[in-house]
Amino acid sequence: MSSPGRRSRKRGPAPQQRSGPPRGRSGPARPPEVDPARHAALELLTSVRVREAYANLALPGILRRHRLSGRDAALATELGYGTLRAQGLLDAVLAACIERDYDRVEAPLKDALRLGAYQLLRTRVPAHAAVHGVVELVRVQAGSRSAGFVNAVLRKVAERDEAAWVDRLAPPAADDPIGHAGFAHAHPRWIAQAFADALGAVDELDAALAADDARPVVHLLARPGEITAEELALVTGGTAAPYSPYGVHLEPGSGEIGELDAVAEGLAVVQDEGSQLVALALARAELHGPDGGRWLDLCAGPGGKAALLGGLVALDGGTLDAVEPEEQRAELVRGATKDLPVTVHAVDGRDSGLPEGAYDRVLVDAPCTGLGALRRRPEARWRRRPEDVSGLGKLQRELLLAALRHVRPGGVVAYVTCSPHLAETTGTLAGVLRRHKELEHLDARPYLPGVPDLGDGPSVQLWPHRHGTDAMFLALLRRPA
Ligand SMILES: C[S@@+](CC[C@H](N)C(=O)[O-])C[C@H]1O[C@@H](n2cnc3c(N)ncnc32)[C@H](O)[C@@H]1O
Structure with a gap:
């Protein structure tokens, strides 16, 4: 089977007129050929739909169960993630290919149809292989009648390429x-x-x-004091990131990230370069008065930025308090920061009991919709709802107000979201700035040296298409001395 790639307009020959085992009267039927990579991808779609699983958490177990590794695992991942990302587009195309009401098609058949349509429209898998593979899966799981239905629908999908369907729909x-x-x-x-x-x-x-x-590039963080980005690039075969001095980009197809020695040994972790940049900006921001090395991460789980901030503050003999109310996530923070001068508190950041007016630098990486990291969470864009945004506003405001109580005079608070939605970025900020007119809203751009296209300031919005990062937002607020 040829390897899949995105957005090819070229396709192989038309789908076979008949797929699956011969069904004539003479001769025994041969058993259906179920391709394990497609089977695994379909199982991923089912887990996401039925158990509301996060695809990235469900996938490793599925790959293990199907004993997939190397190219087969990469194919299953690409097909599963790609289908989840494209779901709305695929549903619109499929609905146009079905005479009856698409909403009334059984959910497991919809999963199979989406998997087939994704391959036809967005990969270089030859059309006959795409259709045949899915039809055989359906035959095993739901019988010949359903397989016939899926075959007929996918053949209609294959009549146009993606661009032609977009033009039409x-x-x-x-x-x-x-x-x-x-x-x-x-x-x-x-x-x-x-x-x-x-x-x-x-x-x-x-x-x-x-x-x-687009399929995102994997970014690694070279943990400060453990390994340099240049060394990490060398041992992983990656390239040094363009903006973060601790970042490395891995080429697609670099294999299982967890199997990289540097990651297994804890020298490096997976972290988007945008996350690195906003944490570094807080660490670099100018304080009034000396940096006493007492830092606070008020929303720390699962611990990516705490690992970076903890590593940086450790270089100067300082400490980091990390707050995360969900015990399981607090445990992840403990794991991410072990061997660092980091104390994890499994408490609510709005009422943590930690000292007020005491911290030089405070990070509020607020709970948000995550609309800025959709490329890394394949199912999220179709699961999120507009009402999620308004539900989070109050919590974001209260956490930012708590951070302002904990920071010392002359200290700096970073308000960060992995969402560009204005209600979660400038909206939350404006509500707090109205109440705290004394705050200095620092121009964040000088603290992201070398990063182009950061707009007019003072806050900063990163973008995948401009910076190759997740769409992280950053505001820096300094309390008057
Ligand atoms: C965007 S994530 C933080 C990501 C983290 N800084 C990192 O880099 O790995 C937001 C975190 O805030 C936590 N959270 C939710 N409500 C909170 C609260 N009341 N106080 C503190 N943290 C909270 C969530 O559980 C979640 O782990």
Whole structure:
């Protein structure tokens, strides 16, 4: 089977007229051929739908159960993740290929149809292999009648390529540029709208959504004091990140990340370069008065930024308090920061009992919708709802207000979200700044040296299409001395 790749307009020959075992009267039927990579991908879709699993957490167990490694594991991952990312687009195409109401198609068949449609529209898997593989799976799991239905629908999908389906089904770009870009790059309309609002114009929306829809590059953090980015690049075969002095980018297909020696030995962890940049900006921001090396991470789970901040503060003999109310996540923070001068507190950041007016630097990496990291969470864009945004606003505000109580005069608070949604970024910030007119809203841009296209400041919004990072937001607030 040829390896899949994104967005090829070329396709192989038309699907076979008949797929599956011969069903004539003469001769015994041969057993259906079930391809383990597609089977694993389908199981991933089922887990996400039935158990509301996070794809990245469910996948490793599924790959193990199917004994998949190397190229087969990569194929299963690509097919599973790709199908989840593209779900809305695939559903629209499938609905156009089915005469009866698509909503009434049984959910397991929808999973199989999506898996087939994804391969047909967004990979280089030859059409006959894409259709045959899925039809055989359905035959085993649901019988010949369902297999026949799936075969017929997928053959209709295969009549056009992705661009032709977008032309036919998307809202016209001239009338509704946001709806068109959202459809074409498989994003719900409300998320496309949120991106457009944060960009301030629709000109860049197409590029932003396309980058958000692409398979992301894996970023590693070279843990400060443990290994340099150059050494990490050398031992992993990656390349030094363009902006973070601790970052390394891995080429796609670099294999199982956990199997890299540097990761297994705890010298490096997976962390988006944008996350590194916002944590580094807090560590670099100018304080009034000396840095006493007492830092606080108020929303620490699972511990990515705590590991970086803890490593940095340790270099100067300081300490970090890390707060995470969910015990399981607090345990992850303990694991991520072991051997560092980090104390983990499994308490609510709004009422942690930690000292007030005491910390030089405080990070509020607020619970948010995560709309800025959709490319790394394949199922999230179709699971999130607009009402999630308003539900989080109060918590974000209260955590930021708590951080302002903990920071010492002359100290700095970083307000960070992995979402570009204005309600979670400038909206939350404006509510707090209205109540705290004494705060200095620092220009964050000088603390991200070398990073281009950061806008007019003082806050900073990173973007996948501009910076190759998740869409992280950062504001730096200094308490007057
Ligand atoms: C965006 S995540 C933080 C990511 C983390 N800083 C990292 O880099 O790995 C937000 C975290 O805030 C936690 N959280 C939720 N409510 C909280 C609260 N009331 N106080 C403190 N943390 C909270 C969530 O459990 C979640 O782990």
